[in-house]
Amino acid sequence: MPEKTYQIGVEATMEVIGGKWKSIILCHLRLKPMRTSELERAIPQISQKMLVQQLRELEAANIVQRHVYQEVPPRVDYRLTDYGHSLSGVLHQLCVWGEENIDLRREQGEAITLLHRDDL
């Protein structure tokens, strides 16, 4: 088995939260469990395919857990695992820095809007 090597810790973190969608999904799930349709509404630009695909990858990394209710019509939600919750501080900081960055850029005259703040 070939050994996997990292030069620096952040590489491993980015493998988990990197890419266009994972950090966004996780920032939402950090606040509460959400079902597929809720996530689609919260992240309107994402396609169904990408949402499911990213959730599967986060499941495989043991960051989120898929929870199936035994109901009809089907009902599923996704929530952070205990391990996923260990990312909570990182995720929150990522949100906050972005909010500050947006504020600053707007103060400097850029036409830029943030729709939802992660006020915690």
Next chain:
Amino acid sequence: MPEKTYQIGVEATMEVIGGKWKSIILCHLRLKPMRTSELERAIPQISQKMLVQQLRELEAANIVQRHVYQEVPPRVDYRLTDYGHSLSGVLHQLCVWGEENIDLRREQGEAITLLHRDDL
């Protein structure tokens, strides 16, 4: 001018530190200014092209500053701007979580190594 809108702060953050290389470069520059050749040694997998390209993008975002010494042969280094330093906490957390993630995975039997720790 079309208004740029973000749904959530983390989107703006990832625009700055996302991609395969930026967070790695920034984690190095967080600790000290470094010249091109030093960065190449610190990040052996990166190509020259990607290194320069990512540095240019970080410059454009006002996160790093290019510093030219008036010498021959040429000598240039890159360092975080004051604004770039505002990312320091985030970057450090990204490193630390990754280190913990790697430790955990090794404890669970995965063949995995971290070469350099970000001990601060």
Next chain:
DNA sequence: TGGTATACCCACTAAAAAGTAAGTATGAAT
């Protein structure tokens, strides 16, 4: 029997990111 609602899955295409290999520019030293 057909419509509703949810949560998918798949094949195909398009776009973005990254990799490779070569070349340019400067000026000093030999």
Next chain:
DNA sequence: ATTCATACTTACTTTTTAGTGGGTATACCA
């Protein structure tokens, strides 16, 4: 004139990531 060292730059190719449009399954309900 040639070589050296550094820091790029460019053209081209490959790989990875993401988007589109369709289809499936379940069981209730009219």
